[in-house]
Amino acid sequence: MSERTIKLFIHALLSEENKKFLRGRLPAGATAVFLDELTGPARREEFARADYAYGNPPADWLEGEDIRLQWVQLYSAGFSEYQQLGRSIPVSNLHGFFARPCAETVVGGILALYRKIDELTLLKSRKEWIGSALRARMKLLHGKKVILLGTGTIALAIREILVGFRCELSLYGRTHPEARFRTKQELLAALPEADILINTLPGTVKTKGFVSADLLQAMHPDAIVANIGRGSTVDEPALLRALQERRIGGAVLDVYAQEPLPVDSPLWNCPNVILTQHTGGGSAEEERGKISFFLENLSRVLAGDKPLNLVDLRRGY
Amino acid sequence: MSERTIKLFIHALLSEENKKFLRGRLPAGATAVFLDELTGPARREEFARADYAYGNPPADWLEGEDIRLQWVQLYSAGFSEYQQLGRSIPVSNLHGFFARPCAETVVGGILALYRKIDELTLLKSRKEWIGSALRARMKLLHGKKVILLGTGTIALAIREILVGFRCELSLYGRTHPEARFRTKQELLAALPEADILINTLPGTVKTKGFVSADLLQAMHPDAIVANIGRGSTVDEPALLRALQERRIGGAVLDVYAQEPLPVDSPLWNCPNVILTQHTGGGSAEEERGKISFFLENLSRVLAGDKPLNLVDLRRGY
Numbered sequence: 001m002s003e004r005t006i007k008l009f010i011h012a013l014l015s016e017e018n019k020k021f022l023r024g025r026l027p028a029g030a031t032a033v034f035l036d037e038l039t040g041p042a043r044r045e046e047f048a049r050a051d052y053a054y055g056n057p058p059a060d061w062l063e064g065e066d067i068r069l070q071w072v073q074l075y076s077a078g079f080s081e082y083q084q085l086g087r088s089i090p091v092s093n094l095h096g097f098f099a100r101p102c103a104e105t106v107v108g109g110i111l112a113l114y115r116k117i118d119e120l121t122l123l124k125s126r127k128e129w130i131g132s133a134l135r136a137r138m139k140l141l142h143g144k145k146v147i148l149l150g151t152g153t154i155a156l157a158i159r160e161i162l163v164g165f166r167c168e169l170s171l172y173g174r175t176h177p178e179a180r181f182r183t184k185q186e187l188l189a190a191l192p193e194a195d196i197l198i199n200t201l202p203g204t205v206k207t208k209g210f211v212s213a214d215l216l217q218a219m220h221p222d223a224i225v226a227n228i229g230r231g232s233t234v235d236e237p238a239l240l241r242a243l244q245e246r247r248i249g250g251a252v253l254d255v256y257a258q259e260p261l262p263v264d265s266p267l268w269n270c271p272n273v274i275l276t277q278h279t280g281g282g283s284a285e286e287e288r289g290k291i292s293f294f295l296e297n298l299s300r301v302l303a304g305d306k307p308l309n310l311v312d313l314r315r316g317y
Numbered sequence: 318m319s320e321r322t323i324k325l326f327i328h329a330l331l332s333e334e335n336k337k338f339l340r341g342r343l344p345a346g347a348t349a350v351f352l353d354e355l356t357g358p359a360r361r362e363e364f365a366r367a368d369y370a371y372g373n374p375p376a377d378w379l380e381g382e383d384i385r386l387q388w389v390q391l392y393s394a395g396f397s398e399y400q401q402l403g404r405s406i407p408v409s410n411l412h413g414f415f416a417r418p419c420a421e422t423v424v425g426g427i428l429a430l431y432r433k434i435d436e437l438t439l440l441k442s443r444k445e446w447i448g449s450a451l452r453a454r455m456k457l458l459h460g461k462k463v464i465l466l467g468t469g470t471i472a473l474a475i476r477e478i479l480v481g482f483r484c485e486l487s488l489y490g491r492t493h494p495e496a497r498f499r500t501k502q503e504l505l506a507a508l509p510e511a512d513i514l515i516n517t518l519p520g521t522v523k524t525k526g527f528v529s530a531d532l533l534q535a536m537h538p539d540a541i542v543a544n545i546g547r548g549s550t551v552d553e554p555a556l557l558r559a560l561q562e563r564r565i566g567g568a569v570l571d572v573y574a575q576e577p578l579p580v581d582s583p584l585w586n587c588p589n590v591i592l593t594q595h596t597g598g599g600s601a602e603e604e605r606g607k608i609s610f611f612l613e614n615l616s617r618v619l620a621g622d623k624p625l626n627l628v629d630l631r632r633g634y
Contacts, residue, residue, distance in 0.1 A: 105434075111421060111424065111428060111429075116596065120591065121591070124591075129580075136599065138418065161481040260448060278448050284454065
């Protein structure tokens with residue numbers, strides 16, 4: 001095959017700054033086409049001519065007989081929308097990329113509940129000083145019993161942070177060597193003692209609704225639930241009932257059964273609930289970091305090596 | 318001296334539960350009189366008959382020639398209101414008691430700023446989803462350069478927590494062996510590189526206005542300031558100007574020049590400012606813990622030992 005240009009399709013809305021950053025670092029002989037510089041059917045047509053793609057294109061674009069795509073680097077960790085693909089194009093995700101920001105959002109949310117930073121924010125907006133009246137309702141994260149569902153990069157980043165709070169931490173995972181709980185029965189037996197349940201499970205067929213009514217029922221009335229995994233892994237109506245009936249003490253929710261969270265969701269009105277609107281993975285350096293990862297991974301592919309973070313679309317992780 | 322009843326004066330408003338807790342644990346032969354069970358001049362009269370006191374009575378009560386008080390256990394760490402006393406009654410404070418809750422409030426406040434939990438709380442109150450639009454403005458505490466002013470129990474509790482965030486941490490203190498900065502000049506030279514300045518200094522004549530206009534001027538525009546020490550140790554008008562002119566990126570303030578914070582303070586309107594209303598030391602177990610400390614310390618006094626946490630009123634710590 002004669003030497004030809006490598007065509008990249010960037011299915012992401014990048015700032016001019018980040019486009020420039022990417023263009024300045026393209027491999028020799030490569031050109032990049034950006035989603036927002038095309039309109040209508042030209043998008044799909046250009047996509048069909050691309051060798052490699054960055055971003056999360058519509059799943060059906062990957063089904064076309066006409067495409068010559070050899071690899072996609074998603075800009076997310078999740079990839080459930082691609083799990084039903086008939087064709088097997090290699091797909092990499094951003095596994096691990098969001099661990100630190102997600103861990104900080106979930107610990108920040110828990111501290112906000114314990115130290116009443118949500119209430120203090122609302123008081124500030126009303127210029128209302130209540131001060132010491134809040135003190136007796138404050139809690140400490142120090143020494144709390146925490147159960148982490150999942151043993152991936154987010155769970156391990158949370159674990160590292162919680163050491164400084166001297167929390168008593170246990171992992172739930174089916175295969176991780178350090179997991180204390182391996183079955184739902186073991187988990188159910190331990191939950192009455194837990195102060196905090198943090199869900200980091202990925203969205204798969206097996207984890208759907210994992211945080212179920214019976215798990216929530218086992219928790220004590222001061223316990224809090226955090227979800228930084230996937231919305232599908234929590235039985236949201238059951239969680240809502242537990243919150244409304246004060247059978248648990250609060251929640252920190254980054255992900256939801258439906259996103260954006262519908263305006264009529266009763267979660268908006270629940271006290272002691274922090275809604276972080278699926279921003280957990282965000283950071284000012286996020287786009288730049290993702291592009292850098294794509295470029296590094298692309299250089300592996302071009303060198304004939306296996307890219308990092310190849311996902312198994314059938315298994316779901 | 319013939320055996321007589323030991324009289325305790327409790328200058329604190331305790332819940333019935335905590336009164337019962339205290340009464341159930343009094344030393345043999347001791348009786349307790351509670352502030353809220355007396356009215357008018359009877360309060361001062363009963364105080365004059367007490368051998369030991371718990372709480373923070375008006376400073377001039379300790380000046381009377383008629384009192385027979387031998388020791389006071391304050392329910393605060395601060396004791397500046399007693400520094401001008403002419404008489405030298407032994408006074409213990411609650412040094413160290415508030416370290417953990419204060420550390421959690423300040424780290425929770427910093428995470429709230431970095432992970433936008435204040436904005437997300439206001440969005441929740443309006444049922445408004447903006448989600449990913451916030452992501453590019455989020456920051457990570459991970460790896461940040463932090464300078465801690467002070468080397469007391471609060472500073473060391475904060476240091477322990479920040480290990481899990483892999484912050485690069487330096488202490489400022491005149492005498493602590495681990496302090497990296499010992500003079501204001503050394504501090505000024507280091508500040509341009511700092512991401513977070515956390516003030517835990519006690520309120521003394523020497524620390525008044527320590528966080529001054531020149532310190533704030535040295536900081537970069539994304540840097541944030543936290544104050545969990547004393548309001549007097551920060552030049553509040555200079556801090557306000559730095560915030561309003563966006564010369565610093567935000568603040569977490571637990572203490573203020575005047576408390577309650579006056580309703581016309583421009584701090585109420587400053588974005589990127591978390592006001593925790595002097596609740597930093599609070600926790601649900603706070604009153605119970607303070608009473609337990611008093612009872613333990615009282616048993617030392619009654620055994621003829623020196624009580625813990627005796628303060629030097631002249632030096633101020």
